Amino acid sequence: MNARTPLPADELTEAERARILAKAAIFAPPAQTDAEGRRDLLGLTRDELAAEMVAIGEKPFRAKQLWHWIYHQGTRDFAAMSSIAKPLQAKLAERFTIGRPEVTTEQTSTDATRKWLFQMRDGQQVETVYIPDDDRGAVCISTQVGCTLSCRFCHTGTQKLVRNLSAGEIIGQFMAARDSYGEWPSPQSETRLLSNIVVMGMGEPLYNYEATAKALKIAMDNEGIGLSRRRITLSTSGVVPMMDRAGAELGVNLAVSLHAVTDELRDEIVPLNRKYPIKELMAACHRYPGASNARRITFEYVMLDGVNDSEAEARELVRLLEGLPAKVNLIPFNPWPNSPYATSKRAQIERFANILNDAGYASPVRRPRGRDIAAACGQLKTESERARRIPA
Numbered sequence: 001m002n003a004r005t006p007l008p009a010d011e012l013t014e015a016e017r018a019r020i021l022a023k024a025a026i027f028a029p030p031a032q033t034d035a036e037g038r039r040d041l042l043g044l045t046r047d048e049l050a051a052e053m054v055a056i057g058e059k060p061f062r063a064k065q066l067w068h069w070i071y072h073q074g075t076r077d078f079a080a081m082s083s084i085a086k087p088l089q090a091k092l093a094e095r096f097t098i099g100r101p102e103v104t105t106e107q108t109s110t111d112a113t114r115k116w117l118f119q120m121r122d123g124q125q126v127e128t129v130y131i132p133d134d135d136r137g138a139v140c141i142s143t144q145v146g147c148t149l150s151c152r153f154c155h156t157g158t159q160k161l162v163r164n165l166s167a168g169e170i171i172g173q174f175m176a177a178r179d180s181y182g183e184w185p186s187p188q189s190e191t192r193l194l195s196n197i198v199v200m201g202m203g204e205p206l207y208n209y210e211a212t213a214k215a216l217k218i219a220m221d222n223e224g225i226g227l228s229r230r231r232i233t234l235s236t237s238g239v240v241p242m243m244d245r246a247g248a249e250l251g252v253n254l255a256v257s258l259h260a261v262t263d264e265l266r267d268e269i270v271p272l273n274r275k276y277p278i279k280e281l282m283a284a285c286h287r288y289p290g291a292s293n294a295r296r297i298t299f300e301y302v303m304l305d306g307v308n309d310s311e312a313e314a315r316e317l318v319r320l321l322e323g324l325p326a327k328v329n330l331i332p333f334n335p336w337p338n339s340p341y342a343t344s345k346r347a348q349i350e351r352f353a354n355i356l357n358d359a360g361y362a363s364p365v366r367r368p369r370g371r372d373i374a375a376a377c378g379q380l381k382t383e384s385e386r387a388r389r390i391p392a
Contacts, residue, residue, distance in 0.1 A: 043168025071224025074184030138196035144203025167214035206239035303344035
């Protein structure tokens with residue numbers, strides 16, 4: 001496909017989706033069993049959980065009981081499941097486990113941002129961040145070990161993709177964060193601390209769509225974690241074919257990592273643009289279901305000094321957004337060792353923001369959070385990178 005000759009959405013879909021899903025299979029996570037060979041129930045759908053119960057000679061309704069204990073109560077010990085008879089508790093413990101990513105390190109910033117380095121069963125590691133905001137906050141979760149996009153301004157992108165995370169490993173990050181804050185069982189109060197999920201951690205979630213979607217559906221299940229889709233935001237750098245599918249199947253809030261207003265510059269700093277250029281990306285945003293003034297698409301725009309922060313670029317951004325219910329998050333660049341960029345000057349960021357605000361687009365300047373523990377946007381990167389599972 002010629003990246004500069006966009007095809008209609010329906011022509012893009014099948015071939016591109018097949019390629020994306022085939023790549024996801026190559027980077028698939030290992031089997032989700034523990035060292036004793038017990039199947040991990042975390043991340044299974046309701047139907048899969050019911051099938052596991054039938055396979056051991058139990059009635060399917062047991063899955064509903066387990067679902068409540070796992071996702072509403074946050075219980076990991078079968079012996080603590082009081083609505084299940086002791087003989088069945090023992091039977092379940094013999095065959096199954098309820099996992100969590102292992103906390104390798106936990107750091108809390110001076111601004112109360114908290115970051116975890118989680119280790120999976122195969123030794124691979126990812127980072128997850130909780131970003132507090134008054135009496136609530138968002139957990140920023142990862143979907144891949146490493147990243148395949150190599151965005152030039154992003155420290156995370158310098159860590160090569162090793163593998164995708166499983167649905168259990170994805171939702172397990174949020175559940176481990178709840179463990180850390182003691183937020184089980186799930187409070188019904190609006191003052192809940194861990195109130196939102198943002199899929200903005202390590203990796204491109206739409207290159208691991210199946211597991212990401214499975215995890216988010218678990219998060220939204222009313223009999224479990226019970227988060228509203230309005231409290232979940234999925235961020236993408238612009239995997240156009242999968243944006244359509246995510247909109248149709250999940251309908252969560254959408255954030256798009258834009259960062260440039262011309263293909264020439266975006267090709268350089270967001271290499272995915274060479275495959276899905278700005279015209280295709282903006283068309284996919286216009287198609288995203290549910291986008292309205294009440295549910296605006298968020299465009300992420302990192303401010304790079306002298307690179308993408310001119311007033312002319314701000315006016316071009318206004319033109320690109322025409323007709324879209326949108327807001328723009330302006331993100332002062334968070335420096336990292338040997339990065340080729342500098343943060344835009346405050347006065348220039350304000351001029352850029354004023355042009356957008358005057359055109360009717362809310363454009364808050366994001367306050368960097370957790371910089372002292374390298375938890376800010378674009379800074380996530382595990383210290384102990386592992387060997388790739390397949391050749392580059």
